[in-house]
Amino acid sequence: MIKLVDVEKTYFSKAGDIAALKKTNIEVKEGEIFGIIGLSGAGKSTLIRCINMLEVPTGGQVFVDGQELTAMNEGQLRKARQNIGMIFQHFNLLASRTVFDNIAFPLEIQGMPKEKIAERVRELLDLVQLTDRADYYPSQLSGGQKQRVGIARALASNPKVLLSDEATSALDPQTTKSILQLLRDINKRLNLTIVMITHQMEVVKEICDRVAVIENGVIIEEGSMYKVFTEP
Numbered sequence: 001m002i003k004l005v006d007v008e009k010t011y012f013s014k015a016g017d018i019a020a021l022k023k024t025n026i027e028v029k030e031g032e033i034f035g036i037i038g039l040s041g042a043g044k045s046t047l048i049r050c051i052n053m054l055e056v057p058t059g060g061q062v063f064v065d066g067q068e069l070t071a072m073n074e075g076q077l078r079k080a081r082q083n084i085g086m087i088f089q090h091f092n093l094l095a096s097r098t099v100f101d102n103i104a105f106p107l108e109i110q111g112m113p114k115e116k117i118a119e120r121v122r123e124l125l126d127l128v129q130l131t132d133r134a135d136y137y138p139s140q141l142s143g144g145q146k147q148r149v150g151i152a153r154a155l156a157s158n159p160k161v162l163l164s165d166e167a168t169s170a171l172d173p174q175t176t177k178s179i180l181q182l183l184r185d186i187n188k189r190l191n192l193t194i195v196m197i198t199h200q201m202e203v204v205k206e207i208c209d210r211v212a213v214i215e216n217g218v219i220i221e222e223g224s225m226y227k228v229f230t231e232p
């Protein structure tokens with residue numbers, strides 16, 4: 001479902017160039033939950049943002065669902081990105097919009113008709129169990145509820161891939177568990193492919209099928225949870 005071929009990302013600046021990601025090769029199969037772990041500054045964010053081209057790689061190729069994103073123009077990329085949802089540590093919700101309107105937002109941008117949007121948002125609210133909070137504003141929600149809205153919004157256009165950038169890092173352990181439970185549930189139910197970056201080992205151990213360990217922009221280890229965590 002996802003394939004990175006020799007992907008590189010260098011940030012150029014006058015103070016000195018930073019090779020955040022060196023020739024990186026990753027394959028994630030459909031329906032897999034793939035974890036990327038590493039210390040702060042290792043290149044996790046850069047890597048995950050290369051998958052949806054929020055960061056444009058300075059080298060290599062990115063394939064998602066059989067399409068090469070690195071070969072697309074802006075219009076093609078906008079369309080391809082509907083197939084890739086993303087959730088964030090600080091949720092990135094719009095404060096002036098209700099839960100309903102936050103989830104509706106990407107569908108409005110796509111130009112979906114109003115009645116269809118309403119129907120789709122109801123489905124999504126049901127999926128993340130927030131039907132009774134549709135008219136609340138983000139400030140009136142707990143952290144876990146905010147992330148549920150983030151998940152619903154990320155899934156609005158029915159993507160095959162969900163990218164998670166430290167999605168549970170701002171949450172307490174109990175809430176983290178419930179969000180991971182929801183992600184696993186969605187993964188199974190929708191056969192959604194999930195790539196998550198985290199610095200929390202417990203998170204990876206809880207739900208990932210495979211994991212890559214990144215250090216200074218290089219994947220130093222990759223494989224099943226068993227291989228990475230138990231073999232010498």
Ligand code: ADP
Nearest residue numbers: 011018020038039040041042043044045046047
């Ligand atoms: P992580 O997510 O593992 O903390 P990042 O991908 O955010 O790591 O950062 C990897 C390296 O790239 C770090 O040295 C960071 O300072 C640098 N970096 C990240 N984003 C930028 C940017 N927009 N401009 C310049 N350097 C950046």
Ligand code: ADP
Nearest residue numbers: 001002003027028029030063064065066067068
């Ligand atoms: P599979 O999951 O069946 O093993 P891969 O992981 O090899 O497939 O590839 C994932 C998708 O990316 C496939 O649909 C494949 O067509 C596409 N793909 C992979 N490598 C290339 C390439 N070098 N050029 C064009 N398409 C590619």
